[in-house]
Amino acid sequence: MSKYVAFNNDTALSYVQELGQFFPTDSELSCYEFGDGNLNLVFRIQDTNQRSIILKQALPYARCVGESWPLTLDRARIEASVLQKHGKVCPALTVKVLHHDSELAVTILEDLGDLAILRGELNQGQTFRQLGSDVATYLARTSFYHSDFYLSPADKKALVQEFTNPELCSITEDLFFDDPYRVHERNNFPAELTEQVHLLRQNSTLLINIARLKSKFFSSPQTLLHGDVHTGSIFVSQNQTKFIDPEFGFFGPIGFDLGSFIGNLLLNYCAHNGRVAEAPRRRDLHTYLLNTISTCLQVFEQQWLALAKEESRDLALQAPGFSEQFLQEVLQDAMGYCGTELIRRTIGLAHVADIDEIEAADKRLAVQKQTLLLGEQLILNAKSCRSTDDFYQLIISFVH
Amino acid sequence: MSKYVAFNNDTALSYVQELGQFFPTDSELSCYEFGDGNLNLVFRIQDTNQRSIILKQALPYARCVGESWPLTLDRARIEASVLQKHGKVCPALTVKVLHHDSELAVTILEDLGDLAILRGELNQGQTFRQLGSDVATYLARTSFYHSDFYLSPADKKALVQEFTNPELCSITEDLFFDDPYRVHERNNFPAELTEQVHLLRQNSTLLINIARLKSKFFSSPQTLLHGDVHTGSIFVSQNQTKFIDPEFGFFGPIGFDLGSFIGNLLLNYCAHNGRVAEAPRRRDLHTYLLNTISTCLQVFEQQWLALAKEESRDLALQAPGFSEQFLQEVLQDAMGYCGTELIRRTIGLAHVADIDEIEAADKRLAVQKQTLLLGEQLILNAKSCRSTDDFYQLIISFVH
Secondary structure, eight states, rough: OOTOOOOOHHHHHHHHHHHHHSOOTTOOOEEEEEOSSSSSEEEEOOOOSEEEEEEEEESSOOGGGGGSSSSOTHHHHHHHHHHHHHHHHHHBBBBOOEEEEEETTTEEEETTTTTEEEHHHHHHHHOOOTHHHHHHHHHHHHHHHTTTEEEEOOHHHHHHHTTHHHHHHHHHIIIIIIIGOOOOTTTOGGGGGGGHHHHHOOOOHHHHHHHHHHHHHSSSSOOOOOOOTTTEEEEEEOOEEEOOOTOOOOOTHHHHHHHHHHHHHHHHHHHHHHOOOOOOHHHHHHHHHHHHHHHHHHHHHHHHHHHHHHHHTTTTGTTHHHHHHHHHHHHHHHOOOOHHHHHHHHHHHOOHHHTOOEEEESHHHHHHHHHHHHHHHHHGGGGGGOHHHHHHHHHHHHOO | TTTTTOOOOOHHHHHHHOOOOOOOOOOOOOOEOOOOOOSSEEEEETTTTSEEEEEEOOOBBGGGGGGBEEEEETTHHHHHHHHHHHHHHHHGGOEEEEEEEETTTTEEOOOOOSEEHHHHHTTTTTTOOOOHHHHHHHHHHOOOOSSTSOHHHHHHHHHHHHHHHHHHHHHHHHHOOOOOGGGTTTOOOOOHHHHHHHHHHHHHHHHHHHHHHHHHHHHHEEEESSOOSTTTTTTESSSSSEEEEOOTTTTTTTTHHHHHHHHHHHHHHHOOOOOOOOHHHHHHHHHHHHHHHHHHHHHHHHHHHHHHHOOOOTTTGSSHHHHHHHHHHHHHHHHHHHHHHHHHHHSSSOOOOHTOOOOOOHHHHHHHHHHHHHHHHHHGGGGGGSSHHHHHHHHHHHHH
16 A cells, blocks of 8 residues: 555546546546545546546545544445445446546546435435435345355355455444444434433333344355445436445345335435424425335345246255245345444434434424434334335334 | 375485474384274374374375275364364364474374373273363364354455365265265165164154255354264263364354264264173263253353353444353254264164174164164254253253
């Protein structure tokens, strides 16, 4: 990594010009940095003819806390490689990698400037008809084609080694499964939530389930996960959906990505109770989110089972009825991980704008109480989930 | 690996003399090869004063089929490293590694010449009082100290990478979970078993369970397994038990080693029906084997739970009640893998001397029918096993 140097606008531009493959010769190029993340620089390089690309560079530390929290640059390799692997089996829904340089931790990506980040759009009350189905397709295809059903055992083992991601997994392990369930300085919630948080931490059945979910996160390399599927990792327009930012990618339980996504829709659902004053408007948005969740679950199940039926290459795993049994456990995991996402986004380090932007403290608190309760119930009921409908009905019963 | 050359008696002796650390200077040394395995050369080098060591060298092919079945020499590194890791947490029950050379695929081990291979001893009707408890101790300690309960997540991930063992895992994947359940030239059983084998292959519930067990073998890196715990991998005397030969070691489900061991005791149990004519003698041996299984299960559970209680370092996994729930699933896995061992040793490629040495064809066949049935029942009932007693009672109900 001795070649590494963090770019500024000028050096990023020079780097792209030297590569010379993205723009016609003699193009007049400009460059600006617009990253709002904490871990990376993000530059847009464009010519005067509407052509543009994105250059993303990993920083060797977390930007939010200065240079004091070092982070491996290897995550740039992981991110680019996950995008390439996922792009191979689901090109329509994965941002395209145009170039990668591991030493500089630089990846050049297609510019999705015509699309917008899903979280912001949802917070503005926008809806996207194809969202549930697109996310389901991405999760079904990327998870199936990197599973034991499809990969040869030797290829799978080599990929598990290649995508070993200890530093970023450690962030998830801490923030999802440890911090919220004990006193820790990283946690962040209002004093008014203290009693509910205290009760949650006293719930021994809940803690056993958290242990089970963490244990599975540690030791269940079922597929190459995106690893960070929240509504800030998805670009959307009315006719496109694109996944970005899989730097947390590793081989883990299939239900983790699915649960994280649904968890983020539920955070948005609850947030609307504090964001949208007009009841009919709020009802419409709630209906949209529930339909999206329902579609996502159904399409995921349908596509995954179809892939398992038609494309499985492992002889034993082709046993009729096994993929349905396997999928049931995936749904149980998804429900559990969905719950952990709701809880950690409410009382842990990393919150969501959906809730934090609610200005009125009493309304924000009411939303936080709801997400905490819903998260707890999802985790407690996960093991009894037998179908996508069970999953959906449990959600309905706690948000209606 | 360019330095690799297979030893003969002379070159093995010279190699040891050059190392010069195992015998006093000017010792008069002799050397002979006595390996009866198919994959390795095994030399004993001794002086005239009762001092001796074992030199084991991996061959780059499986000896039973000539040089036509190439096998990675990397398994020598894996074997030596597993012995070192297991020896660190359970020195009394693990053969001691004195020296290892990865390029030559050579490991020098303490000589266990005073002990004998367990399988041969059991077949001669010998019994060993401490066997069940010793094996339980080895399995509990080696599995706990290499699990997520104890290892830091980063250390665990690094070890999973280090012990990735695709070639030898592939042998297990094929022989345990594929071949017996379909027509394959590697299978080996008498024509009289054809109908029972056919019925077994038609049992869709059984095949779903086989898929589940294979899926877990693929994607459940709970601990650093020995990977080949049969009664030919254990040296015994009346007061010592030593594990050898973990070249199949990898990170897999904890129940695999435990189930394999119990499976081998059950193969021996059933074999006695064909080997031992005198009923009282047979009853004694049967009682001994059942007691050993019962002790092994109880001591394993007791030690594992005690270790989890006292030594767990992962915060979330310390949740009271979780280790008991986790262990229950380990027992279910063990019961399933135990069943696969019985079936594959009866109709697959690699049989056991316990059964194959029975000279009378009708008696041998009766034993094979029993092991096949017992194996099937263990697999079918595995998921409903809730305790060591459930496991034991199911065995009793089918062997009595």
